[in-house]
Amino acid sequence: MRKFIVVSLLILSVLLISKTLTVIGPWAGAEEEKFLPVLKAFEEKTGIKVEYRIYRAEDLANLLPAQFSAGKTPGDVIFMWGWFILDQAKKGHVMEVSDIISEKDYLPGVLNAVKLNGKLYGAAYTGKVKPGFWYRKSFFKKYNLKVPSTWDEFVDLLEKIKKIPGIKAPIASGNGVGWPLSDVTEHFIITFAGPNVHKDLIEGNIKWESHTVRYAFEKLVSLLKKGYFGEPTEWTMALKQWWNGDYGLYFMGSWITGMVDDPDDLGVFALPGAKGVVFGADYAFVPKYTKYPEEAKKLLAFLCGAEGQKYQVQQGGHIATNKLVPLDAYPPVDREVAKIIVKMEALTDLDDSVGGAFQTAFWDQLKLLWVKPDRLDDVLRVLDEKMK
Amino acid sequence: MKKSKLSHFLIFMAPALVLIVTFVIYPSLRTIFTSFLDENGKFSLKNYVEVLKSRDTFDPEGFSRGFPLGTLLHNLIWIAIHLPLTISLGLILAVILRKVKGGNILKSIIFLGMVMPMIVGGVMVRFMFDGSVGVVNGFLRIFGIEGKTWTAYPDTALFSLIFGSVWLWTGFSMVLYSAGLETIPKDFYEAAAIDGATPLKIFFKITIPLLKPVTVVVTIMTLLWELKIFDIVYVATMGGPGGASNVLALQMYTYAFRELNYGKASVVAVILTVSTLLASIPLTKSAGELR
Numbered sequence: 001m002r003k004f005i006v007v008s009l010l011i012l013s014v015l016l017i018s019k020t021l022t023v024i025g026p027w028a029g030a031e032e033e034k035f036l037p038v039l040k041a042f043e044e045k046t047g048i049k050v051e052y053r054i055y056r057a058e059d060l061a062n063l064l065p066a067q068f069s070a071g072k073t074p075g076d077v078i079f080m081w082g083w084f085i086l087d088q089a090k091k092g093h094v095m096e097v098s099d100i101i102s103e104k105d106y107l108p109g110v111l112n113a114v115k116l117n118g119k120l121y122g123a124a125y126t127g128k129v130k131p132g133f134w135y136r137k138s139f140f141k142k143y144n145l146k147v148p149s150t151w152d153e154f155v156d157l158l159e160k161i162k163k164i165p166g167i168k169a170p171i172a173s174g175n176g177v178g179w180p181l182s183d184v185t186e187h188f189i190i191t192f193a194g195p196n197v198h199k200d201l202i203e204g205n206i207k208w209e210s211h212t213v214r215y216a217f218e219k220l221v222s223l224l225k226k227g228y229f230g231e232p233t234e235w236t237m238a239l240k241q242w243w244n245g246d247y248g249l250y251f252m253g254s255w256i257t258g259m260v261d262d263p264d265d266l267g268v269f270a271l272p273g274a275k276g277v278v279f280g281a282d283y284a285f286v287p288k289y290t291k292y293p294e295e296a297k298k299l300l301a302f303l304c305g306a307e308g309q310k311y312q313v314q315q316g317g318h319i320a321t322n323k324l325v326p327l328d329a330y331p332p333v334d335r336e337v338a339k340i341i342v343k344m345e346a347l348t349d350l351d352d353s354v355g356g357a358f359q360t361a362f363w364d365q366l367k368l369l370w371v372k373p374d375r376l377d378d379v380l381r382v383l384d385e386k387m388k
Numbered sequence: 389m390k391k392s393k394l395s396h397f398l399i400f401m402a403p404a405l406v407l408i409v410t411f412v413i414y415p416s417l418r419t420i421f422t423s424f425l426d427e428n429g430k431f432s433l434k435n436y437v438e439v440l441k442s443r444d445t446f447d448p449e450g451f452s453r454g455f456p457l458g459t460l461l462h463n464l465i466w467i468a469i470h471l472p473l474t475i476s477l478g479l480i481l482a483v484i485l486r487k488v489k490g491g492n493i494l495k496s497i498i499f500l501g502m503v504m505p506m507i508v509g510g511v512m513v514r515f516m517f518d519g520s521v522g523v524v525n526g527f528l529r530i531f532g533i534e535g536k537t538w539t540a541y542p543d544t545a546l547f548s549l550i551f552g553s554v555w556l557w558t559g560f561s562m563v564l565y566s567a568g569l570e571t572i573p574k575d576f577y578e579a580a581a582i583d584g585a586t587p588l589k590i591f592f593k594i595t596i597p598l599l600k601p602v603t604v605v606v607t608i609m610t611l612l613w614e615l616k617i618f619d620i621v622y623v624a625t626m627g628g629p630g631g632a633s634n635v636l637a638l639q640m641y642t643y644a645f646r647e648l649n650y651g652k653a654s655v656v657a658v659i660l661t662v663s664t665l666l667a668s669i670p671l672t673k674s675a676g677e678l679r
Contacts, residue, residue, distance in 0.1 A: 061645055061646070062645045065645075065648070087648075175540070178626070178628070231519055231536065231537050231540055232537070232540050232629075233518075233519070233520065233537065234514075234518075237520070237521075241520070356646055356647055356648070357642060357643075357646040357647035359646070360626070360642065360646050363626075363628075364626065364627065364628040364629060364630055364631060365630055367540065367628045367629035367630065368542060368628065368629040368630025368632070369630075370540075370629070371540055371541050371542070371629060372541075372542060372629075372630075375453075375630070378453070378630070379630070382443075382630070385443075
C-alpha cells in the first residue's frame with residue numbers, strides 16, 4: 001500500500017513538474033496533419049511536450065489583445081500576422097528573440113515584418129508562394145490546352161475553356177472572408193503595375209486611384225466583365241469543384257499541393273509578364289506572459305530553424321524561409337513552384353502587411369468588384385479612404 | 389427596527405448590487421466615457437463626428453447607386469422586414485398548429501432554428517443561399533429559375549440574411565404566442581361562435597386583442613435582437629460584399645478589433661444602446677399599462 005502511494009505521488013509530481021508548451025496556429029485538417037510531425041520531432045529531440053491548438057488569425061486578433069492586457073496568454077508560441085506581432089511588440093507584450101534567431105540564415109527581408117528598432121520580436125517559419133494559376137495537367141491534355149506566354153494567349157485560353165461543355169467559368173473564384181480574391185488581385189497589380197507599385201501600395205506611397213494601379217485593375221475588370229471568373233465560392237468548395245472539372249484554372253497559394261488527391265497532376269503558370277511573386281511567410285512569436293520562456297524560445301528556434309523547416313517542407317506545400325534548408329528536402333511538385341519564383345522578385349503579401357481595418361475592407365471591396373466590376377471607381381475610392 | 393430592516397435589505401441586495409455595478413453599470417459608464425476620448429486621451433466629440441459622418445454608417449449615394457446604404461439604414465431595413473414577418477408568421481403558425489394533429493412536433497421542428505447557436509445558423513444561411521448547394525436555388529430550379537449565390541451580390545446579400553434570420557427567429561414568436569393562446573378562456577370563442585362570428589372575425593376581434601401583452605413582449609425581444617444582430621452577418625457575409633450587408637454591431641466589432649479604435653467602437657455601442665432604449669421604453673411602458 002505504502003509503495004503504491006509513493007509511486008502514485010511520484011507519477012503525480014512528474015506530471016505536475018513536466019512542462020507542456022502550447023503552440024497556436026491556423027492549420028487544420030490536411031495542413032494540421034503536415035504540421036504535427038514537426039512538433040513531434042521537437043518533442044523527441046528535447047523531451048518537452050507540445051500541445052497544438054487551432055485558432056484562425058482573425059479570431060486571435062480578437063482574443064490576444066484582451067489576454068495580453070490581463071497579463072495572460074493562451075499559447076507559448078503563437079503563429080500570427082507580422083503586422084500584429086509588431087503592434088503587440090510596441091505595446092510590450094512580445095519577447096525579443098534576437099538572441100536565438102540569426103537574420104543572416106533567412107531570405108533577405110523576410111524578417112523585416114517582425115523587426116522593430118533593429119530587434120527581432122518573432123521569426124519566420126516556412127512560407128507559401130502565390131505563384132499563379134493552377135491547372136490540372138490531365139485537363140489541359142484532354143482539351144488540348146497550352147500554357148500561355150502572352151496576355152493575348154492567356155485571354156484565348158480563357159475563351160477556349162469557357163466553351164468547354166459543363167464548365168461553370170474558366171477561373172474558379174475562392175471566397176470565404178475574401179483573401180483568395182486579394183491574392184489574384186495582387187498578382188494583377190504586380191504584373192501590370194510592377195513590383196515597385198506593389199511595395200508602394202503597402203507603404204502608402206501611391207494612391208489606389210492612381211493611373212498605374214487603375215490600369216492593373218482594368219485588366220482584371222476586363223476579365224470579370226467577360227465572365228471568365230466564376231462566382232465567389234467558399235475556397236475549399238471551389239477547390240473541389242475546380243479539381244472535378246467545373247473550372248479550368250484556380251489562383252491559389254502553394255499549399256494547394258498538399259490539398260489535392262494527385263499533386264503530380266498539378267501545373268502552374270504566372271500571368272505572362274509577371275516580374276514578382278507574393279511570398280507569404282508564416283510568422284511566430286513568444287508572448288511575454290509565457291510560463292516557460294526558455295522552453296518556448298527553444299521551440300521557436302527549432303520551428304523557424306533549418307531543422308524544423310526541413311520537416312515541414314518535406315510534407316509538401318511549404319517553402320522554407322531559412323536558407324540552410326537543403327533543396328533536396330522538397331517534394332518534386334514544389335520544385336515547379338520553385339522554378340517560377342527563381343526568376344522573380346519575392347514580395348510580401350499586401351493585405352497581410354498593411355493589416356488592420358484595411359485588410360478586411362480590401363477583401364470586402366474585392367468581393368464587390370467580383371460581382372459588380374462596373375463599380376471599380378467606388379472600390380478604388382474606398383480603398384484609398386481605408387488606407388488613411 | 390427600521391435600521392435593522394435597512395441593514396437586512398442591504399445585506400440581501402449586496403451580492404446582486406455588486407454584480408450589477410461591476411458587470412453592467414461600470415462597463416456602461418466606461419463605454420460612454422471612452423466614446424468621448426480621442427486618440428490622445430482628450431475629451432472631445434471627434435469620435436462621434438467621424439462615426440456619424442462615415443459612409444460606413446450612412447451612405448446617401450446608395451439610394452442612386454444601390455447597396456450599401458450604411459449600417460444605420462441596414463439595421464432599419466432589417467427591423468422593417470424581419471419584425472413584421474416573424475411576428476405575423478409566429479402568430480399564424482401558433483394559431484394553425486394549435487388544433488392540428490402532431491402540431492407540437494411541428495412546433496418543435498420550427499423551434500429548432502431558435503435553439504441552434506446563431507453562429508451555426510449563420511453558416512446554414514450562407515449555404516442555404518449558395519449557388520451550387522443552396523436549398524433556395526434547389527427550390528427555384530423546380531420552376532426553371534437559375535439561381536445564384538444570393539449572399540455574394542450587394543443587391544441581395546442583406547435581404548438573404550434577413551429572410552434567413554426569419555427562419556431562425558420565427559420559432560421564438562410562435563412559442564410565445566402558443567403559450568399566450570392557452571391563456572385565452574374558451575368561453576370567449578364559444579360565445580362568439582354562438583353569436584355567429586366567422587373564424588376570421590374571431591381571430592381579429594378576440595385572439596389578436598387578447599394576445600396584445602404577448603405581442604408587446606415579442607416585439608421588444610425581436611427588436612432588441614435585430615438591433616444587436618451580429619453573429620449571422622459575421623459568419624454568412626462578414627458585412628459584405630462592399631459593406632452591403634454590414635450592420636451596427638459588426639461595425640462596432642470592426643472598429644474595436646480590426647482598427648483597434650476603441651473610441652469609435654464605443655460610439656457605435658452608445659448609438660446601439662440609445663436606439664435600444666428608444667425602442668424598448670415606450671413598448672415596456674405600454675406593456676405595464678396593459679397589466
